Amino acid sequence: xxxxxxxxxxxxxxxxxxxxxxxxxxxxxxxxxxxxxxxxxxxxxxxxxxxxxxxxxxxxxxxxxxxxxxxxxxxxxxxxxxxxxxxxxxxxxxxxxxxxxxxxxxxxxxxxxxxxxxxxxxxxxxxxxxxxxxxxxxxxxxxxxxxxxxxxxxxxxxxxxxxxxxxxxxxxxxxxxxxxxxxxxxxxxxxxxxxxxxxxxxxxxxxxxxxxxxxxxxxxxxxxxxxxxxxxxxxxxxxxxxxxxxxxxxxxxxxxxxxxxxxxxxxxxxxxxxxxxxxxxxxxxxxxxxxxxxxxxxxxxxxxxxxxxxxxxxxxxxxxxxxxxxxxxxxxxxxxxxxxxxxxxxxxxxxxxxxxxxxxxxxxxxxxxxxxxxxxxx
Amino acid sequence: xxxxxxxxxxxxxxxxxxxxxxxxxxxxxxxxxxxxxxxxxxxxxxxxxxxxxxxxxxxxxxxxxxxxxxxxxxxxxxxxxxxxxxxxxxxxxxxxxxxxxxxxxxxxxxxxxxxxxxxxxxxxxxxxxxxxxxxxxxxxxxxxxxxxxxxxxxxxxxxxxxxxxxxxxxxxxxxxxxxxxxxxxxxxxxxxxxxxxxxxxxxxxxxxxxxxxxxxxxxxxxxxxxxxxxxxxxxxxxxxxxxxxxxxxxxxxxxxxxxxxxxxxxxxxxxxxxxxxxxxxxxxxxxxxxxxxxxxxxxxxxxxxxxxxxx
Numbered sequence: 028x029x030x031x032x033x034x035x036x037x038x039x040x041x042x043x044x045x046x047x048x049x050x051x052x053x054x055x056x057x058x059x060x061x062x063x064x065x066x067x068x069x070x071x072x073x074x075x076x077x078x079x080x081x082x083x084x085x086x087x088x089x090x091x092x093x094x095x096x097x098x099x100x101x102x103x104x105x106x107x108x109x110x111x112x113x114x115x116x117x118x119x120x121x122x123x124x125x126x127x128x129x130x131x132x133x134x135x136x137x138x139x140x141x142x143x144x145x146x147x148x149x150x151x152x153x154x155x156x157x158x159x160x161x162x163x164x165x166x167x168x169x170x171x172x173x174x175x176x177x178x179x180x181x182x183x184x185x186x187x188x189x190x191x192x193x194x195x196x197x198x199x200x201x202x203x204x205x206x207x208x209x210x211x212x213x214x215x216x217x218x219x220x221x222x223x224x225x226x227x228x229x230x231x232x233x234x235x236x237x238x239x240x241x242x243x244x245x246x247x248x249x250x251x252x253x254x255x256x257x258x259x260x261x262x263x264x265x266x267x268x269x270x271x272x273x274x275x276x277x278x279x280x281x282x283x284x285x286x287x288x289x290x291x292x293x294x295x296x297x298x299x300x301x302x303x304x305x306x307x308x309x310x311x312x313x314x315x316x317x318x319x320x321x322x323x324x325x326x327x328x329x330x331x332x333x334x335x336x337x338x339x340x341x342x343x344x345x346x347x348x349x350x351x352x353x354x355x356x357x358x359x360x361x362x363x364x365x366x367x368x369x370x371x372x373x374x375x376x377x378x379x380x381x382x383x384x385x386x387x388x389x390x391x392x393x394x395x396x397x398x399x400x401x402x403x404x405x
Numbered sequence: 406x407x408x409x410x411x412x413x414x415x416x417x418x419x420x421x422x423x424x425x426x427x428x429x430x431x432x433x434x435x436x437x438x439x440x441x442x443x444x445x446x447x448x449x450x451x452x453x454x455x456x457x458x459x460x461x462x463x464x465x466x467x468x469x470x471x472x473x474x475x476x477x478x479x480x481x482x483x484x485x486x487x488x489x490x491x492x493x494x495x496x497x498x499x500x501x502x503x504x505x506x507x508x509x510x511x512x513x514x515x516x517x518x519x520x521x522x523x524x525x526x527x528x529x530x531x532x533x534x535x536x537x538x539x540x541x542x543x544x545x546x547x548x549x550x551x552x553x554x555x556x557x558x559x560x561x562x563x564x565x566x567x568x569x570x571x572x573x574x575x576x577x578x579x580x581x582x583x584x585x586x587x588x589x590x591x592x593x594x595x596x597x598x599x600x601x602x603x604x605x606x607x608x609x610x611x612x613x614x615x616x617x618x619x620x621x622x623x624x625x626x627x628x629x630x631x632x633x634x635x636x637x638x639x640x641x642x643x644x645x646x647x648x649x650x651x652x653x654x655x656x657x658x659x660x661x662x663x664x665x666x667x668x669x670x671x672x673x674x675x676x677x678x679x680x681x682x683x684x685x686x687x688x689x690x691x692x693x694x695x696x697x698x699x700x701x702x703x704x705x706x707x708x709x710x711x712x713x714x715x716x
Binding site: 095097099116117119124125126128130132133134143144147148172191192195212321 | 618620634654
């Protein structure tokens with residue numbers, strides 16, 4: 028299938044001829060006998076907003092620090108823009124990083140902080156002043172230029188740190204939990220600002236986060252990491268809709284998992300028999316042989332109320348409502364479908380809550396379309 | 406009704422307790438300062454304005470009751486005139502300030518790398534290294550200074566060692582020179598420089614150095630631009646802890662110094678115990694205090710002003 032030129036530009040990873048901007052080649056980092064990063068290979072393309080997603084201690088920060096040159100890989104090579112930078116120290120890399128703690132110099136004003144990197148490059152005074160002014164204006168902190176970091180709020184500090192990292196016009200910007208220190212509301216607006224900024228100045232962003240929502244809204248692609256390894260690299264949509272591993276499925280959003288056995292292959296779908304006595308028709312990206320025990324995943328919002336429940340119906344299941352969580356826009360129903368098995372279903376509250384029919388201890392039949400469930404690889 | 410009353414009582418009681426705790430919070434340090442600083446200071450000031458007398462204690466009272474209830478106060482400023490005007494005292498003051506200055510700089514030069522190494526060492530090594538810095542305090546200061554006589558004297562440890570190595574042929578004269586004073590002072594006061602510097606450096610966010618490196622700054626320049634300015638409070642604290650006591654230092658110049666090493670502390674001692682001239686000794690002490698406190702107070706004032714301007 029040929030890609031349209033537009034698509035190729037937006038999704039360079041789909042184009043086999045596109046050169047990667049960052050290439051991480053079998054990189055391993057050991058601390059003592061702990062493998063923080065375990066044989067990771069990854070290509071990141073120019074103009075991407077790439078997120079490394081994982082829980083704390085999964086090695087995502089170590090990987091980012093190796094890109095910045097703050098840690099040396101135990102083995103493997105790192106290339107940036109075609110150059111092997113593995114042995115180049117942090118101060119000579121064309122890369123800038125925004126630290127989780129912001130690491131603003133407390134003894135310097137906002138202006139001096141932003142200017143610091145430019146001074147290291149021996150940029151002439153006039154040009155330096157212009158660039159600083161430009162950066163402060165870009166992040167709308169011009170009126171704070173004479174303040175010291177301890178006289179700034181969390182959001183202002185984040186802007187100052189971002190201005191400082193952007194000032195040198197890096198080709199690659201690394202962000203370590205960039206929005207972690209902000210409260211929820213500030214974070215949401217900052218997310219959109221970061222994406223806008225990235226689209227405007229067109230540099231490549233690599234960000235580390237443990238916040239799946241943050242990764243979903245901002246990224247072109249996400250790499251989900253666990254125990255030093257990358258499990259899956261894909262677009263936010265693909266990661267969410269077609270997770271390959273149980274860890275990925277569970278880490279991002281909530282998910283219902285069923286065990287079962289493949290009984291019939293139907294093209295890119297398989298029929299899975301579950302111990303609950305039901306047949307499930309699921310999308311299977313890596314066709315499994317008949318008889319293989321598999322885990323299948325279905326997101327709670329993909330379930331809907333079933334109008335014509337049949338005893339032999341495919342992708343249909345029946346149970347008793349055990350728990351209801353009312354969240355305003357949606358309600359989450361926990362339905363007991365078998366001994367020890369609960370299924371989560373999310374329904375949009377189209378009707379006011381008080382007028383809804385579904386209540387506790389009520390028997391309910393649910394179904395989902397054959398395209399919404401997926402067989403996990405693992 | 407009963408309940409309300411009880412509540413009210415509890416409230417009043419609570420307030421009382423709070424007031425009491427506030428008074429003790431402010432009162433205890435004030436009481437401490439008045440008892441152990443202000444009172445002795447007033448006594449010394451009073452002695453410095455008196456005259457010597459063959460009495461017990463050996464100075465005159467500042468006031469006496471003349472006839473018909475008239476209070477007569479006599480202040481003698483001659484001691485101050487002598488202390489400030491006399492060549493010998495002026496030389497002693499200048500020498501003391503010079504020795505203190507040189508020793509403070511030496512302590513800073515030696516102590517800073519040590520404090521930095523301790524602050525950046527691993528958790529286990531840090532405990533051990535700090536222990537090594539503090540350990541000498543477990544031995545008497547006097548004994549440690551005496552030990553230096555054994556090391557520095559002509560047939561002492563240092564000279565024997567250097568001759569054994571073949572670096573020198575004849576023993577060096579170190580003991581009873583200004584050099585010996587420098588060595589003794591730097592050795593004795595080094596921990597007072599290291600500890601505040603360590604306390605400051607250990608609190609510094611090492612992430613700042615990473616940020617500097619990330620922005621293109623080489624390690625040594627990052628030290629000059631980030632670590633050094635941020636450790637300024639530690640440098641000031643350590644320098645004051647060394648400089649102030651060294652100006653008045655008496656034991657080390659007395660034991661290790663020679664006739665050339667004239668220091669205020671030694672002169673004070675001589676006046677007080679040798680010549681039994683308490684008023685003159687007291688005047689020396691007061692002058693020394695003025696010499697040290699006034700510049701520091703001015704500096705502090707300036708610092709505050711700068712801070713206010715920054716805000």
